[in-house]
Amino acid sequence: MENCFHCGDECREDSLVFQEKPFCCSGCKTVFEIFENNDLSYYYKLENTPGISPKIQESKYDFLDNAEIAEKLLEFDDGNVKIISFLIPSIHCSSCIWILENLHKLQKGVRSSQVDFPQKKVRISFSAEEISLKSLVLLLSRIGYEPYISLENYESKKENINRSLIYKLGVAGFAFGNIMFLSFPEYFEINEFWLDQFKHIFRWLMFSFSLPVVFYSGSDYFISAFKGLRSRILNIDVPIALGISVLFIRSTAEIIMNTGTGFFDSLSGLVFFLLLGRFFQHKTYAFLSFERDYKSYFPIAVTRIKDDGEQITEEQVQVYKVQKGDRIIIRNEELIPMDAILIKGEARIDYSFVTGEAEAVEKKSGDKLYSGGRQLGGIIEVEALKEVQQSYLTQLWSDEVFKKDKNSGFQSLTNKISKRFTVSVLSVAILSAAFWMFYDPSKALNVFTAVLIIACPCAIALAAPFTLGNLLRIFGKNKLYLKEASVIEQVAKIDTVVFDKTGTITTNKQNSICYDGLELAEEELEMLGGSLRASNHPLSRALYSILDRNSIKTPEVFQEFSGQGIESDYGDKKLKIGSAAFVGNKPVAEGTLEKTSVHVSSNDNYKGCFTFHNSYRNGVEDVFEKLSAGKELIILSGDNEGEKQKLQELLPAGTAMYFNQRPGDKLEFIKKLQQRGKKVMMVGDGLNDAGALAQSDVGIVISENINVFSPACDGILDASMFSKFHEFIRLSSKGISIIHWSFILSLSYNLLGLGFAVTGNLMPVVAAILMPLSSISIVLFTTFSTQQIASGLKTK
Amino acid sequence: MSIIYMLLAVSVVVALIFFVAFILSVKDGQYDDVYTPSVRMLFEDELVKPDSEKESSVNKVKSN
Incomplete structure (x- = not known):
C-alpha cells in the first residue's frame, strides 16, 4: 500500500493520484497544489512526508471578524502593521519551520514570520490592509497549520521572560575569569620587586570585580537566607550567604590593611558554581505547559x-x-x-x-x-x-487548592541537612576561635573566618541540583516531562498512588469486543457488515472496523433512527442493530446495561449483543504488580462500575476501587488520604482529574499526544511509556540516595578544609583549589551515578 | 614598567566590551530559542522568480 506524499498516512482505496504522486485525501492534495503553484515544493525535499492533513471548518474562525476580540489577540498593532503570535501544535519538523517562515511567498500582505520551534509558536507580522486576521488564520489552517486559539489567549498578558538567571550567571562568570587572571601572580608568592609595586592595583581591581558578584549575582542567596531566618528556618542559603559575606568582608579587610590578597577568586568562583547548579536544574520544556486550566480548552x-x-x-x-x-x-x-x-x-x-x-x-x-x-x-x-x-466545570477552579503554591510546605532534603550543618559549622568556628583566643589571640579572628569560608556548603548546595537536574533530563528523554526538579524528591516519598481509569490505565480507543448470545450465521454477519458500513454512528464505525469483514452485503432499504439504532431490509430478512430497547424486548443480561453494547436482532428475533471493552494499556498488570510492593494502590474513576470485575481480575488483590466519582469528589478523596498522613500521587488524564491533580503531592498526567493539552500538573507522561511507570518511581528514590552519598563526599572535603582552617593555615591558594575541586568532583559523581542508575531504563 | 597600567586598562576594556555584547545578546532574546536557528541555517537559498510570475501564483492561491 502506498503512503500519502503529503502527510505519510496510508492511502486507502479512494485515494487520489496527482502528478504521479499518491494522496490520501483531497485536503492533502490541495495543500500540495498550493505549495507547488507557489514554488514552495522545497517543503517536500527537506523532509519526507512532512505535511499535516488539513481539517478545518471555515466558520470556526468567524469570531476573528469581531474587532474587539481580534485586538486582544494581537501583540502589536499600529493600524496597518500588526504582529501576532500563534501557537501551532502541529509544528514538528524542519519543513514546518521552512514553510512557515516563507509564508510571505504564499500570501501577499505577510511581511515576515519567525518560528520558535521549541515553543511551537510562529510570530507573524502582516499588513492589515492586504490581509485580515481571519484570512491569515484560514490560510494557516488550509495548509495544515491550524493555530490553537483558546480563551487563554484572550486573557494572557504580555509574558515577561525572566532572564535574570542568565544575567547573574554571566556577571559571575565574567568576574570569576578576570579575578582568577588578576590573582594568578600572587598564587606563587614571589617577592619580586615589580609584583610588590603593582599588587595594590591588582587587588583593588579584584575588589571592584567582586562587587557585582556579591551584590548582584549573589543577591538571591541573601534574600532567601533572610526570608528563611525570618520564618525561623535554617535553609541551605543561610550558610551560603554567611560564607559569601565572610569571604567578602575578610578579603576587603585584608587588602585595606595590606595583610594579604584576600579570597576574591574563591568568592566569585563559589557564586559562579552555585548559579551554574541553579541554571542546570532549571530545565524547562517550552512546548509543554504545566499550569493549564479550563481556559486553554474553552473557546x-x-x-x-x-x-x-x-x-x-x-x-x-x-x-x-x-x-x-x-x-x-x-x-x-x-x-x-x-x-x-x-x-x-x-x-x-x-x-x-x-x-x-x-x-x-x-x-x-x-x-x-x-x-x-x-x-x-x-x-x-x-x-x-x-x-x-x-458553570459546573469552571467552578472547580474556584477551589482554593488551585491558588496555593504546592511546594510552599515542602522541605527539601538539602534544607533538612543544612539545619544540622549550619549549627555544627558555627559551633566548630566558635570553638576553634575560643581555643585560639586563649592560645594566640591575634589568630582568633583569622581562624573564625577561615572556618566559615571553607565550610561554605558549595558542594552540598550543588549535589541536589545536579542529581535532580540530570534525572530530569533522563526522564525527559524517556518521555516523562516533569515541571521542575524538586518533583523528583516528592516522587521518592510517595506511598499511595491513585489512578484514574478512563484514559489513564485504559487507552482512548475502544478496540476489543466480545459477543454474547446466539451464534450468527455467515449470511447474517455479511448483512451486519453491510448495515454497519452504511451507518455514520461512531459505534457502528468502531464495530465495523473491528469485525473487519471481507465480504459484505449491502441492504436494499436502510434506515437510521437517531439515538436508537439502524434497521436494514434485505427483502426476505430484516436486521435491527442498536440499543436493547430498540432491537427487541428480550430481557437484558445483568450488568450489560452499564457497558457499551450494540444489540442485534434478525427478523425481530433477538440474537445477542456486542460489548465493547476499554482496552487496558500495555503493561498495566506489570506496573500495578511492581507498585503494589510497598505502595497502596487505588482506582478512582468517574465512570460506572461496568468494568469492576475485569479490573479485579487484572490488578493485584488489595487495590481499592471507587466508581462514579465526580471531579469534586476526587479532590476530597485525595484530601482525606493526605489527612491520614499519606503522601499521594495522582495519575490522571483529563480535566475531571484537575482538582485531584492539584491537591495531590504529585500529579502526573498520562497523555497519548503530548501536543494536546493536559490539565495543570507536576508531570506529563507519554502514554507509550506507561509500562515504565514503576521504573520512574524507583529511579527517583535512587536519585535521593545519590544525593545522600554526595553529601557524605562533600562533608569529607569540608573536614579536610577545616583541618587547614582551625590550625590557622588557610592560604588563599588552598581555598582557590579546594573549593572548585569539591564542586567539580560532586558534579562528576552525580552525573556518572545518575547515568549509571538510568541505564536500566533504556535496556528494559 | 608603568606600561602595565595601560595593559591592564586595555585588558579590562576588552573584557568589558565582550561582557556588554553578551548582555545585549541576552536582552535581544538570542538565548530564548536556541534550537530553531540551528535548523534555519541549513535551509538552502532558493531561486528568486521574476515578480510577474509570483503575482500570478499568488492569485492562484486566492482562488483556492
Whole structure:
C-alpha cells in the first residue's frame, strides 16, 4: 500500500493520484497544489512526508471578524502593521519551520514570520490592509497549520521572560575569569620587586570585580537566607550567604590593611558554581505547559443568536459576555462553554473531558447540558443557564487548592541537612576561635573566618541540583516531562498512588469486543457488515472496523433512527442493530446495561449483543504488580462500575476501587488520604482529574499526544511509556540516595578544609583549589551515578 | 614598567566590551530559542522568480 506524499498516512482505496504522486485525501492534495503553484515544493525535499492533513471548518474562525476580540489577540498593532503570535501544535519538523517562515511567498500582505520551534509558536507580522486576521488564520489552517486559539489567549498578558538567571550567571562568570587572571601572580608568592609595586592595583581591581558578584549575582542567596531566618528556618542559603559575606568582608579587610590578597577568586568562583547548579536544574520544556486550566480548552467566542423582534441574526460574541438566557449555537466538535438547556437539534455530548465517562450521551430538547461537554454531530441551539465562570466545570477552579503554591510546605532534603550543618559549622568556628583566643589571640579572628569560608556548603548546595537536574533530563528523554526538579524528591516519598481509569490505565480507543448470545450465521454477519458500513454512528464505525469483514452485503432499504439504532431490509430478512430497547424486548443480561453494547436482532428475533471493552494499556498488570510492593494502590474513576470485575481480575488483590466519582469528589478523596498522613500521587488524564491533580503531592498526567493539552500538573507522561511507570518511581528514590552519598563526599572535603582552617593555615591558594575541586568532583559523581542508575531504563 | 597600567586598562576594556555584547545578546532574546536557528541555517537559498510570475501564483492561491 502506498503512503500519502503529503502527510505519510496510508492511502486507502479512494485515494487520489496527482502528478504521479499518491494522496490520501483531497485536503492533502490541495495543500500540495498550493505549495507547488507557489514554488514552495522545497517543503517536500527537506523532509519526507512532512505535511499535516488539513481539517478545518471555515466558520470556526468567524469570531476573528469581531474587532474587539481580534485586538486582544494581537501583540502589536499600529493600524496597518500588526504582529501576532500563534501557537501551532502541529509544528514538528524542519519543513514546518521552512514553510512557515516563507509564508510571505504564499500570501501577499505577510511581511515576515519567525518560528520558535521549541515553543511551537510562529510570530507573524502582516499588513492589515492586504490581509485580515481571519484570512491569515484560514490560510494557516488550509495548509495544515491550524493555530490553537483558546480563551487563554484572550486573557494572557504580555509574558515577561525572566532572564535574570542568565544575567547573574554571566556577571559571575565574567568576574570569576578576570579575578582568577588578576590573582594568578600572587598564587606563587614571589617577592619580586615589580609584583610588590603593582599588587595594590591588582587587588583593588579584584575588589571592584567582586562587587557585582556579591551584590548582584549573589543577591538571591541573601534574600532567601533572610526570608528563611525570618520564618525561623535554617535553609541551605543561610550558610551560603554567611560564607559569601565572610569571604567578602575578610578579603576587603585584608587588602585595606595590606595583610594579604584576600579570597576574591574563591568568592566569585563559589557564586559562579552555585548559579551554574541553579541554571542546570532549571530545565524547562517550552512546548509543554504545566499550569493549564479550563481556559486553554474553552473557546474564545461563541455564536449568539440575536433576535431584535424583526429579524434573527447570528453574531460572534466573547464567551464572558454571554448572559443567562442568551441563545447560543454549538456546532460539531465544539465545546459547550456554560451550563445550558438544549433547545433545538440532536445533541450527542461527549463528557469524557469532564467526567471521564467514555461514552457520548444523547440529549433531548429540554435536557440540561453541562459546561465542558463536546457536541458530536449536527448543529444544536442552546440557552445559557449560567455565565461561564459560574458553570459546573469552571467552578472547580474556584477551589482554593488551585491558588496555593504546592511546594510552599515542602522541605527539601538539602534544607533538612543544612539545619544540622549550619549549627555544627558555627559551633566548630566558635570553638576553634575560643581555643585560639586563649592560645594566640591575634589568630582568633583569622581562624573564625577561615572556618566559615571553607565550610561554605558549595558542594552540598550543588549535589541536589545536579542529581535532580540530570534525572530530569533522563526522564525527559524517556518521555516523562516533569515541571521542575524538586518533583523528583516528592516522587521518592510517595506511598499511595491513585489512578484514574478512563484514559489513564485504559487507552482512548475502544478496540476489543466480545459477543454474547446466539451464534450468527455467515449470511447474517455479511448483512451486519453491510448495515454497519452504511451507518455514520461512531459505534457502528468502531464495530465495523473491528469485525473487519471481507465480504459484505449491502441492504436494499436502510434506515437510521437517531439515538436508537439502524434497521436494514434485505427483502426476505430484516436486521435491527442498536440499543436493547430498540432491537427487541428480550430481557437484558445483568450488568450489560452499564457497558457499551450494540444489540442485534434478525427478523425481530433477538440474537445477542456486542460489548465493547476499554482496552487496558500495555503493561498495566506489570506496573500495578511492581507498585503494589510497598505502595497502596487505588482506582478512582468517574465512570460506572461496568468494568469492576475485569479490573479485579487484572490488578493485584488489595487495590481499592471507587466508581462514579465526580471531579469534586476526587479532590476530597485525595484530601482525606493526605489527612491520614499519606503522601499521594495522582495519575490522571483529563480535566475531571484537575482538582485531584492539584491537591495531590504529585500529579502526573498520562497523555497519548503530548501536543494536546493536559490539565495543570507536576508531570506529563507519554502514554507509550506507561509500562515504565514503576521504573520512574524507583529511579527517583535512587536519585535521593545519590544525593545522600554526595553529601557524605562533600562533608569529607569540608573536614579536610577545616583541618587547614582551625590550625590557622588557610592560604588563599588552598581555598582557590579546594573549593572548585569539591564542586567539580560532586558534579562528576552525580552525573556518572545518575547515568549509571538510568541505564536500566533504556535496556528494559 | 608603568606600561602595565595601560595593559591592564586595555585588558579590562576588552573584557568589558565582550561582557556588554553578551548582555545585549541576552536582552535581544538570542538565548530564548536556541534550537530553531540551528535548523534555519541549513535551509538552502532558493531561486528568486521574476515578480510577474509570483503575482500570478499568488492569485492562484486566492482562488483556492
